[in-house]
Structures are given as C-alpha cells and as structure tokens.
Amino acid sequence: MSENEESCDVAVLGAGFAGLAAAVAIADACKAGAKPCKVVVLEARERVGGRVYTTTLADGTWVDLGGQWLGAGQERLAHWLARYRIATYPTWTKGDNVLLWQGQRTRYRGTIPKLPLTALLGVAWAQLRLDRMAKQVPLEAPWQARKAAEWDAQSFGSWLANNVGSEQARQLLSIGMETVFAEHANNYSLLHALFYIHSGKNTDTLLGSEGGAQETRVRGGMQRLAEAMAQGLDVRLERPVRRVQWSADGAVVHCDGLTVKAARVILTLPPPLCSEVAFEPPLPPSRQALHQGMPMGAAGKCVAIYDEPFWRKAGLSGMCVSDEGPCHVTFDSSPPEGKPGVLLGFVEADGARELGKQTESERQKSVLACFAKYFGDQALTPRIYVDKLWEHDPWARGCYGAFCPPGLLLAHGPALRQPTGPLHFAGTETATVWSGYIDGALSSGERAAREVLGHLSPRPSG
Numbered sequence: 001m002s003e004n005e006e007s008c009d010v011a012v013l014g015a016g017f018a019g020l021a022a023a024v025a026i027a028d029a030c031k032a033g034a035k036p037c038k039v040v041v042l043e044a045r046e047r048v049g050g051r052v053y054t055t056t057l058a059d060g061t062w063v064d065l066g067g068q069w070l071g072a073g074q075e076r077l078a079h080w081l082a083r084y085r086i087a088t089y090p091t092w093t094k095g096d097n098v099l100l101w102q103g104q105r106t107r108y109r110g111t112i113p114k115l116p117l118t119a120l121l122g123v124a125w126a127q128l129r130l131d132r133m134a135k136q137v138p139l140e141a142p143w144q145a146r147k148a149a150e151w152d153a154q155s156f157g158s159w160l161a162n163n164v165g166s167e168q169a170r171q172l173l174s175i176g177m178e179t180v181f182a183e184h185a186n187n188y189s190l191l192h193a194l195f196y197i198h199s200g201k202n203t204d205t206l207l208g209s210e211g212g213a214q215e216t217r218v219r220g221g222m223q224r225l226a227e228a229m230a231q232g233l234d235v236r237l238e239r240p241v242r243r244v245q246w247s248a249d250g251a252v253v254h255c256d257g258l259t260v261k262a263a264r265v266i267l268t269l270p271p272p273l274c275s276e277v278a279f280e281p282p283l284p285p286s287r288q289a290l291h292q293g294m295p296m297g298a299a300g301k302c303v304a305i306y307d308e309p310f311w312r313k314a315g316l317s318g319m320c321v322s323d324e325g326p327c328h329v330t331f332d333s334s335p336p337e338g339k340p341g342v343l344l345g346f347v348e349a350d351g352a353r354e355l356g357k358q359t360e361s362e363r364q365k366s367v368l369a370c371f372a373k374y375f376g377d378q379a380l381t382p383r384i385y386v387d388k389l390w391e392h393d394p395w396a397r398g399c400y401g402a403f404c405p406p407g408l409l410l411a412h413g414p415a416l417r418q419p420t421g422p423l424h425f426a427g428t429e430t431a432t433v434w435s436g437y438i439d440g441a442l443s444s445g446e447r448a449a450r451e452v453l454g455h456l457s458p459r460p461s462g
C-alpha cells in the first residue's frame with residue numbers, strides 16, 4: 001500500500017453533524033465492546049460542521065452563519081449538547097414584534113400579527129388542515145400515506161392556491177413556509193411538505209421561537225458542538241471525495257491526495273453533491289434519481305453588528321415579518337450577555353437567489369435599508385455587516401436541506417435509507433424526525449452507525 005493509500009473499517013464521507021454522529025457512535029460502540037475498529041472521516045472543507053458554521057468577526061463577535069437553533073423536542077441535539085456540556089441560552093423574544101405589511105408598519109405581541117380577521121382566520125384554518133393531513137403521513141414511509149399519490153402529484157403552492165381563499169393569508173403562509181423550506185412552495189410537493197411538518201411536529205413548532213424550532217441558541221455558536229464531537233476522531237480535512245468503487249466486499253474511496261479502502265462506507269453528503277461523486281459500478285437507479293432529483297433550497301443569513309441591541313430600548317424584540325424584502329424575517333441574534341447587538345435577517349428562495357447576484361456592498365446597502373425600515377435609521381450604521389449565501393457554498397450548494405419536487409418521493413422515496421452493498425446513507429435529508437434540521441442530521445448518523453455496526457466483523461487486536 002502506498003503512502004497515500006490507507007485502509008479502515010468504516011469511511012465516513014462528510015464531517016457535518018450526520019458524519020460526526022456516525023463516527024462517534026461507531027467509536028463508542030467499538031470501545032464499549034472492546035472491538036478495535038478504525039473509522040476515518042473524509043471531509044472536503046477545511047473545517048468540520050458542514051451546514052453549521054460559526055465565525056468570529058474582526059471585533060471578536062461570534063456569529064452563526066449556518067444552523068444555529070435548538071428547538072423544543074429536538075432530543076438528539078439536546079443529548080449531544082449535554083454530552084459535551086455545551087451551554088445554551090434562550091432566543092431573545094421580549095418586546096413587540098414588527099409587521100411591515102402593504103406599506104404599513106405595526107407592532108404586535110406573541111405570534112399573531114395585526115392583519116385583517118379574514119387573513120388571520122385563513123392562516124389558522126390552513127395550519128389546522130395542514131397539521132391534520134401531516135399526521136397521516138408515516139414518518140418512516142411517507143409514500144405509504146393513504147393519499148400519498150394525490151398529495152405527491154401536486155405542489156404545496158398549488159394546494160395553497162386551491163385551498164386558502166384569502167390572498168393575504170396565502171401571502172403570509174408563503175412567507176412563513178419559505179422561512180421553513182427555503183424554497184418557493186410551487187417547487188416542492190405537498191407530500192414532502194406534509195412529511196416535513198410531521199417530522200418537526202406541526203406548523204406552529206416549525207415557525208415558532210418559544211416552544212418552537214427557534215427556541216434556544218448555543219453559547220459561543222453551534223459549531224462548538226461539531227468541534228467537540230470531532231475531538232478524538234480521525235478527521236481528514238480538505239479531502240473531497242471524487243470516486244467510490246464498491247462491491248459486496250467493501251469499497252475504495254478516492255479523495256484528492258488520498259485513497260481509503262473500507263469495509264463499510266457512510267455517505268452524508270447533501271444529495272446534489274452525491275450526484276457529483278463517480279460510483280463504480282453506478283448506484284441503483286432510484287438512488288441516482290434521488291441524488292439528481294432533490295435540489296437544495298436557497299437561503300442566506302445577513303447579519304449586522306451594533307454596539308448594543310438598540311431596538312430593545314424601543315421595546316422591540318428584533319423580530320419582524322414583512323412582505324417587503326430582501327429580508328422577510330429578522331431575529332435578535334445577540335449573544336447572551338446582550339452586547340453587542342446582533343440583528344439577523346433571512347433571505348430565502350428567489351429572494352436569496354436575487355440577492356446573490358449583487359456585489360457585497362450592494363447586498364449590504366439593501367439589507368441595511370431593509371433593517372432601517374423595520375427598526376429605524378440606527379440600523380443603517382452597524383459596526384460590521386456580514387452575510388453568507390449558501391447557494392454559493394461549493395460544499396452545500398444551498399440549504400437548509402434538499403427538497404422533493406412533485407412525484408419524486410412516491411417514485412423513489414423507498415431508496416432514501418436503503419443501503420447499497422457496503423454503502424450506507426445518512427444526512428439530515430434521510431432523517432425521519434426533524435428532517436432538514438441538525439437534530440435530524442444527528443439521528444441519521446446514529447441510525448447509519450447502527451446499520452454498519454451490525455455488519456462489522458471485529459479487527460484482530462494488536
């Protein structure tokens with residue numbers, strides 16, 4: 001074996017949360033059973049964490065430019081944070097929220113903005129129906145829902161158009177759902193939407209802060225957890241995987257500058273990136289169809305740092321919902337100490353794609369102008385502005401997750417978690433609970449680890 005060739009029991013492709021959870025779980029099980037076992041994690045980037053990315057700015061402020069929230073009921077993420085004793089703090093929600101709607105700026109408390117009653121009733125009714133339909137979608141097999149064929153034949157957008165009479169209700173739901181799916185509702189199927197809603201409990205949980213998916217932050221940033229998990233693992237950074245040769249006996253993984261022979265392989269790359277790896281022999285058609293047919297949503301985070309969260313003094317929470325852009329939704333993303341003030345705006349779907357066409361200074365100008373409309377002119381002069389548009393990230397190609405256009409889930413869904421020879425599939429898109437979220441990534445990695453452990457024969461020790 002040459003210097004650039006190695007062998008191991010398990011090669012894990014990708015050091016995001018799915019890959020890290022898989023590698024730690026296998027290492028734990030081998031240690032507990034006193035079975036020596038070599039796990040190598042191959043990662044394209046120069047860092048671990050994948051779609052979670054915490055960066056420290058020039059003034060020392062840390063910001064999460066990727067996944068940041070731990071939500072109510074996310075048991076796997078809570079478990080892993082507890083294991084590494086990583087502290088959390090509540091998302092700042094005190095004060096009035098802002099609604100900028102049809103040119104009018106109003107303040108409101110809680111989750112219900114001040115809109116005409118017909119619009120509010122329309123939203124409540126639609127959420128009730130969606131939650132009821134979502135419960136009928138089996139999380140392990142959405143394609144087995146009684147109405148799977150009917151629901152997968154239409155887009156979520158067409159369901160909204162045909163079932164929500166009030167235009168304002170439709171618009172508000174579309175904005176809310178874009179913050180959840182990072183994609184226009186016309187592009188993913190109703191079945192995918194219902195599965196996703198059930199997977200994260202219900203629409204209120206997905207949309208909410210207190211009691212919802214946006215409830216809690218990690219002190220120092222979510223990437224701390226990825227770094228803690230990577231400690232003690234054999235992670236090879238800057239090793240993009242290009243080719244995987246596989247047979248019943250194992251696989252050979254070819255990365256830049258390194259070839260790794262493994263008995264089992266766990267793939268955790270986002271589906272569109274799997275389609276760029278050459279598999280020899282080719283993967284089964286349904287698996288390929290998933291890789292080629294599940295595009296990523298588009299979202300970006302736009303962050304402005306101020307000396308203090310000035311909006312709090314005005315009795316505002318920093319949360320805004322607006323039908324104007326580029327950021328339709330904002331949050332107070334300040335650290336637990338309350339200083340500096342960090343305002344976070346999301347751009348999503350076509351809005352993110354449009355912003356991505358602008359230069360950095362154009363983006364800064366339009367985002368700050370948007371923040372000023374919501375919170376006043378003080379928003380125009382942050383000490384630092386930074387953004388990240390994930391569509392432009394070569395190792396993610398978008399976010400928050402990949403989605404299923406009409407027809408895909410029904411035709412090819414059963415291949416999502418189906419191992420192929422020595423190849424096992426993980427990643428948040430394969431999760432049954434909290435699919436699309438960090439929690440789902442972690443549980444998918446743990447599930448793939450269990451699959452692999454069932455196949456590993458112990459290495460001779462010594």
Ligand SMILES: Cc1cc2nc3c(=O)[nH]c(=O)nc-3n(C[C@H](O)[C@H](O)[C@H](O)COP(=O)(O)OP(=O)(O)OC[C@H]3O[C@@H](n4cnc5c(N)ncnc54)[C@H](O)[C@@H]3O)c2cc1C
Nearest residue numbers: 014016017018044050051067068069241399427428438441
């Ligand atoms: C802006 C943004 C906000 C989000 N907000 C939240 C949130 O608040 N809460 C939440 O729970 N979730 C959130 N998410 C989603 C969450 O971050 C993801 O669901 C989760 O991190 C996905 O983990 P993963 O391991 O499945 O995939 P990834 O994190 O994408 O990991 C896959 C890894 O594979 C690597 N890779 C890709 N191609 C190759 C290759 N050829 N060779 C080797 N390595 C490769 C990638 O670099 C990456 O490290 C957000 C995501 C984004 C981007």
